[in-house]
Amino acid sequence: MLPYPSGRIHMGHVRNYSIGDVIARQKSMSGWNVLHPMGWDAFGLPAENAAIKHGVDPASWTRENIAVMREQIKRLGFSYDWDREIATCDPSYYKWTQWLFLQLYRNGLAYRKTQKVNWCPSCATVLANEQVVNGACERCDTPVTKRVLEQWFLRITRYAERLLKNLDELAGWPEKVKVMQHNWIGRSEGVDIDFAVEGTGEKLTIFTTRQDTICGVSYVVLAPEHPLLEQLISGKPDEADIRRFVEDVMAQDEIARTAEDTEKVGMPTGAYAVNPANGEAVPIWVGNYVLMEYGTGAVMGVPAHDERDFEFARKYGLPVKVVINPPGESFDESGMEGAYVDEGVQVNSGDFDGMHSSEARAAIAEYLEREGTGRKVVHYRLRDWLVSRQRFWGAPIPIVYCDSCGIVPVPEAELPVMLPEHVEFMPTGKSPLADCPEFVNAKCPVCGGNARRETDTMDTFICSSWYFSRYASPRTDTAPWDRAHVDYWMPVDQYIGGVEHAIMHLMYARFFTMALYDIGLVGFEEPFTNLLTQGMVLMDGAKMSKSKGNTVDPDEIVNEYGADTARLFVLFAAPPERDLEWSAEGVEGCWRFLQRVWRLVHQYVQAVGDERKNMHEGVGVAVVPNPDSLSPEAREVRRAVHGALKKVTEDIEERISLNTAIAAIMECVNSLYALKDAVLSEQGDAAVMAEAIDILVVMLAPFAPHITEELWHEIGHSGSVHRVEWPKYDPRAIVVDEVEIAVQVNGKVRERLTIPADATEDEAVAMALASEKVLAAVGSGSVVKTIFVPKRLINMVVK
RNA sequence: GCGAGAGUGGCGGAACGGCAGACGCAUCAGACUUAGGAUCUGACGGGUAAAACCGUGAGGGUUCAAAUCCCUCCUCUCGCACCA
Incomplete structure (x- = not known):
């Protein structure tokens, strides 16, 4: 992930990161080596605007925001590998942004041309085509004007055909995003x-x-x-x-x-x-x-x-x-x-x-x-990507202009071209760097004569077009990445973001990856194998926004209910890809559920007392030694727990259906409440409850990491619940002896029967025909056909 | 206009073509309580005394069986939109 450090996190962040964290934690518990990184898309206009407005230095403004947001994110308990944290405004990062720009330049993919370009009078900079929405600036909504300027472009049009064609291969992407890119390329x-x-x-x-x-x-x-x-x-x-x-x-x-x-x-x-x-x-x-x-x-x-x-x-x-x-x-x-x-x-x-x-x-x-x-x-409708920006707070374009040699790339050994400090910030339509003689004046690397530096900076979308590969080896200082590590980790298995990235970020990142593949710097053409576009967080049907005043600050929820409740709510209230309506009552409900789990575990702990030391001494889930000779209630408990485990596992792994996974855990808890007294009073069933409580806590752990860690220790375990191996459900536990089936006559349900699960069609029909209700529905007609779906229903066609 | 997605209780939402409404919220009732805005238990689509019956945007179709598949239409959301 690479959020913009705007100042504070919002619910959209919480939702996005909660989805990712469940997947990361569950995969890691399942034995996968998981790379779950966080960093900052730290260049960009707001920092500069803050500088203009409040006279603060963009670098410190950005750093302070990052510090605040990092703490907010940590409070929510996401399992990020903070050792890999990056910030794109860090010279150790933008050195490689510049280096990559030079690779594109050498390969004919970065060029300069004079053209009529989009100009935002308010941001006082040029914009890429993608940043113009209905003729207005995508960022500030100001109508865009045209100017004829000489600017830097990236030759994304050379990849138009491949960007289009490869869409067919992206089976793990939502149709919606692919269609949008298809239209944008406009072949x-x-x-x-x-x-x-x-x-x-x-x-x-x-x-x-x-x-x-x-x-x-x-x-x-x-x-x-x-x-x-x-x-x-x-x-x-x-x-x-x-x-x-x-x-x-x-x-x-x-x-x-x-x-x-x-x-x-x-x-x-x-x-x-x-x-x-x-x-x-x-x-x-x-x-x-x-x-x-x-x-x-x-x-x-x-x-x-x-x-x-x-x-x-x-x-x-x-x-x-x-x-x-x-x-x-x-x-x-x-x-x-x-x-x-x-x-x-x-x-x-x-x-x-x-x-x-x-x-x-x-x-x-x-x-x-x-x-x-x-x-x-x-x-194609796709135009080349205009990447020059007449702004200060971005990665300097590593080029100098020499009167005798023309356009000269800065030698790689001299990278990074550092942003100077103490610069004036009035937006004049020229980069502030242009008024900074110590930056502008340079020697030509070729002839040694006087030259001047390019004073425009790069579109920040360049910074975010390669960051995912940097995460593989974020501290490498001899290359943008260590090839062995990139080969091991990339491409990204699961990418999560809003649809607003459908065109710009996701297309630029694809283009970059393809270009770097052709240059030979990476071994993959497409950066993101699976893409989940999460829905917005709404309040009263409208997107939460400061201007509308309908925001909920994640910190307030964390203060009042805790991080686990906040996470659980954003995951439970709607499927991940759909919009989510904020509900204070819904939050309350999630909080109540966690309390209910807490009480259940404590009641169990109290009931078994010190005995639990034997049952939970290992680092894994308690084992039921005699699963075949249990009381009916104990079997029922195992059925509920293993059934839930099966559903939770499949919902996370196969469809990222986290709302239904949580619902399954809630159902399981309801069953345990109903059965706990009977099972706890039965000596021989003690291990069943031990197993049930262990599995419950473990499968809740990716969703509510704090409370489950606490409970795990209260139960008597040593070690972290997050290091426990994700359990496998016991297929024998979910086998049922009897099932309730529906008996339909001409498609209408007339009776519900409890019959042996392995009943044959003949046996089932015989039992159905013993029912008065069924006989009444059949009446004087004759059964001309019977459909039997084992464990589900019988349908008799009567004429 | 083109494209994509979505229409299911009071609300958020569940449902491999097989018992519509899981789970949660709200509401109501009961229990426990000095008390309850806590907790536990239960009810909860419409309709009926109880049934019958009616119910997944509308209308058709396929099927023993349709929220689910097909056709026509309506509404909403999003994206693109004088792209030749």
């Missing part, structure tokens, strides 16, 4: 098609996935940012109007421009393009609905077969030409009320007439390739 197969611009030597390339509709093109539209536009309109009579139009569109912010209900507007440029499929000249327009960022920044307008084009054409009176008819029908162009976007039969398409549109798609693509006017291509 789209189509054709780039060249239209000649009439009267010039220029060509205009459009991208389409519907080349089958090429003969229906009645115009072509460019994005307002399209580089060819300038040349097309210069000297034209409408030049000034068009320029004004383009400027208006570009002045709109992202939200307004891309909202679905934004009206499509455009203007003809006065230029014409020639359709390579049929030689027709069509007008070239500029329109607000075409995005420069996607495809080629130009599209063909086929109003008859595309909703957007239809809307646009109707608005501006552009012709609508049908080239695909639905099977067995034909369209009247003037009467169309919308585009026909489905498959059909080609018409008005020359040699392609009569083909099915899916066939024509292939044929036309091949035709265009043959003619040299088109190329089959795959476009």
Whole structure:
């Protein structure tokens, strides 16, 4: 885990870590070697904002937060290996973040380019595409503007295909997350098609996935940012109007421009393009609905077969030409009320007439390739990852700029490039590092001449894209990790986090891992084998948040009820992946349950007195020496306990269904309350109760580690309950002699019978037919068929 | 619009195609108590005097049997959304 050290932990943390801790503890008790680490995603804006607002140093602000949160987490009793704790703002960590950046740079995966980028005016920094949500800054909700800047990018697009393909292999990931990544990558197969611009030597390339509709093109539209536009309109009579139009569109912010209900507007440029499929000249327009960022920044307008084009054409009176008819029908162009976007039969398409549109798609693509006017291509929505940030509190990008040598990576021996201390923090749009001469001024590692350092820092998502591997050998100082240890531990068997990481963190981490695999630094391509996306913690149906004032501080719950109650509640109140509604009464209920366990164990201890020394002297669970000769009550106790043990084990190991696991323990406790007096009074059954109490405490231990440890000692054991080997249920104990089955007549339950568990169908039916209720239901009809499900039911079909 | 998930008592939630509502909360009753907001025991989907009967968003279907599988639809949540 790698939480951001925001100041205090919240219930979402408690929930996440409680789930992980149950798994870690149970696996460890089951004999596994478990790596259960904790560290801090310690770079980031809040620290810097605190510096600006309160004049504190980001480093000390962060360190203090970490200290507070570490104590809070320790109070909750999570079994973290604190010897492996890391903080990404620690030079011993970011040295390797920088080192990894250089490896990517050497392998052509980190590069610098000038591009229009997303800019958050409030955070005063650029943002990655993934950090822009509905045109606003993902962090502060401020509408994002655009700036043209030279920035560092990571070439994640090179991995688009693999990031997409590998999703199929991630069987342990929720469908939801895979779908989100799939959509984000946005693979789209189509054709780039060249239209000649009439009267010039220029060509205009459009991208389409519907080349089958090429003969229906009645115009072509460019994005307002399209580089060819300038040349097309210069000297034209409408030049000034068009320029004004383009400027208006570009002045709109992202939200307004891309909202679905934004009206499509455009203007003809006065230029014409020639359709390579049929030689027709069509007008070239500029329109607000075409995005420069996607495809080629130009599209063909086929109003008859595309909703957007239809809307646009109707608005501006552009012709609508049908080239695909639905099977067995034909369209009247003037009467169309919308585009026909489905498959059909080609018409008005020359040699392609009569083909099915899916066939024509292939044929036309091949035709265009043959003619040299088109190329089959795959476009992705995924953009390269913009990683520069004009902020101070991040890992410096280990690059210097030399007037004679250009971009020069800092030699590995000189890493880390340290963040300076005592820096001014006013957000100016430049990194504060830029105003820090002792940082900026450097010598070129190549020629020794004067050079200046890169003053931007890295997106903190880089820091969190490799931390899991660092946990394998967190103190290694000659490499980011010791390969032998990484090979032993990685990939992560069970990763737990909120869905909010579905795109950014989880995609970046996958990309990093793949890239490092290709470079040869790790032996695995995918970092997280199993992913559990836990639900949110809600209060009155809304996410707990400081601004809404509907938070519950974990510390308060721990103070009032103890850590075990807090843990038990967040695990019991809902299945892990679903949202959890906070309930003060529910917390109370969990606390009562733990009290009930406490009393049960103490009553047992009191009843057996000093005798228990013999029964519980070992470090394991007490053994019943004579399981086959027990009183009925004692057998009942064993059935309840071993049945619960079976269910708890399976619920943890097979489906991480922790709420039902706890319910099973509660049921077990209820049974023990009902049976304890009878069993404790029977001399010969003493060992049964000893075993029952031991198993109860052991199987509760991963959920409520403190109270169980205490009880374990009260019972008389030495050693820690958390070092006890996870017991195996005794299959003989859960065998039942008699079962209650339902007797159905025509699917309706008419009787419940207790019959021997091994009764045959004939015996069971005979007993059923001895029941008056069954006979009454059968009445005068005759039984034409009987279904017998052993130990469950009989269904008689009567006519 | 596209995609994913979810609709079950007063509430949170259980249920390999096989007795719907485990477990917990709330409520009610009893016991123990000077007392109980503690504890223990019990009741607790609707309906009925008791049955019958009706009940898992709606409607169809498959099946001896459907909360569960299939089809149509409705509602909610989340993600994407002029991506050509």
